[in-house]
Amino acid sequence: MKIKFWFFLAAVACSNPVSGSETATVPSLSTISNLAIDVIQSKLTVPSNAKVEISPQSLDTRLSPPACSSAIKAEIASDREVGRNNTVKISCETPSLQYPWQIFISVRVDILYPVVVATQTLGPGDIISADQVKIEYIEQTNLRGQQFDDLNQVTGTRVKRRIASNQPIFNSNLCFVCKGDMVSIYARSANFEIKTIGEALTDGNLGDRIQIKNSKSHKTVEAKVINIGEVEVRM
Missing domain, CATH: 3.90.1210.10 (Antifreeze-like/N-acetylneuraminic acid synthase C-terminal domain)
Structure with a gap:
C-alpha cells in the first residue's frame, strides 16, 4: 500500500502540568499520523483487487502537541462512512489535565x-x-x-x-460489432446450434441487442452481441 502524509492542525488546547504520579509523553508526528491511518483502515471495506492510498495532511514540524499520560484516542469526526476526504480527531483525555487537547486531521483516501x-x-x-x-x-x-x-x-x-x-x-x-460488419449469427438450443452470417445494421458492445440482416434470408433480426464479430438470436 502506498501511503502519503498530509495533516491539518485544527486546534490544540493548552494543558496544566501533569502530576508526578503520572508519566506523560509527547506523541510524535509519526504516531499521530499512524493513528489517523489506522482508524481509517479499520472503517474501510475494499474489494480484493483494489489498492488503497491513505494520505494524512502534513503537519508543521515546528508544532508539538502537549504531553499526554493516557492512551491517545483516534476517531473519525463524523458519523458518515469513509469517503475520499475525511476528518480524524486525535485527542488526549488524561483526567489530570484541566484542558484536554484535540487535533483534527484531514485524511484523503484514494481507492484504485x-x-x-x-x-x-x-x-x-x-x-x-x-x-x-x-x-x-x-x-x-x-x-x-x-x-x-x-x-x-x-x-x-x-x-x-x-x-x-x-x-x-x-x-x-x-x-465489438460495428455497423456494416459481417458477423457470425448463432441460434442455439439445448439440442442443436445453427450458425449463419449477416450484416450488422448498428454498432453494438457486449450484451447489447442490435439489428442484424441475415445474408441468406435477407430478414432483419434482433441479436445479442456475445463476442467480437459474434451475435446470438433467441430461439
Missing part, C-alpha cells in the same frame, strides 16, 4: 482499480492490438462507465471514439 488503458492515442476505426493496451491502477472517481480489467477483453475490438494515451478504455469507446 486495475483497468485497461491505452498505451497510445487511438482513433475511430482503429483495431486494438495487444501492444496498444496495458493494465494500470486508476482512482475510482476517474472511472465513469463500464471499463475492462483484462487485456483480452478489448484486443481485436474497433475504436468508436478517440481514446487518449494512458486513459482508461470504456465500453462506450468501442464496438
Whole structure:
C-alpha cells in the first residue's frame, strides 16, 4: 500500500502540568499520523483487487502537541462512512489535565482499480492490438462507465471514439460489432446450434441487442452481441 502524509492542525488546547504520579509523553508526528491511518483502515471495506492510498495532511514540524499520560484516542469526526476526504480527531483525555487537547486531521483516501488503458492515442476505426493496451491502477472517481480489467477483453475490438494515451478504455469507446460488419449469427438450443452470417445494421458492445440482416434470408433480426464479430438470436 502506498501511503502519503498530509495533516491539518485544527486546534490544540493548552494543558496544566501533569502530576508526578503520572508519566506523560509527547506523541510524535509519526504516531499521530499512524493513528489517523489506522482508524481509517479499520472503517474501510475494499474489494480484493483494489489498492488503497491513505494520505494524512502534513503537519508543521515546528508544532508539538502537549504531553499526554493516557492512551491517545483516534476517531473519525463524523458519523458518515469513509469517503475520499475525511476528518480524524486525535485527542488526549488524561483526567489530570484541566484542558484536554484535540487535533483534527484531514485524511484523503484514494481507492484504485486495475483497468485497461491505452498505451497510445487511438482513433475511430482503429483495431486494438495487444501492444496498444496495458493494465494500470486508476482512482475510482476517474472511472465513469463500464471499463475492462483484462487485456483480452478489448484486443481485436474497433475504436468508436478517440481514446487518449494512458486513459482508461470504456465500453462506450468501442464496438465489438460495428455497423456494416459481417458477423457470425448463432441460434442455439439445448439440442442443436445453427450458425449463419449477416450484416450488422448498428454498432453494438457486449450484451447489447442490435439489428442484424441475415445474408441468406435477407430478414432483419434482433441479436445479442456475445463476442467480437459474434451475435446470438433467441430461439
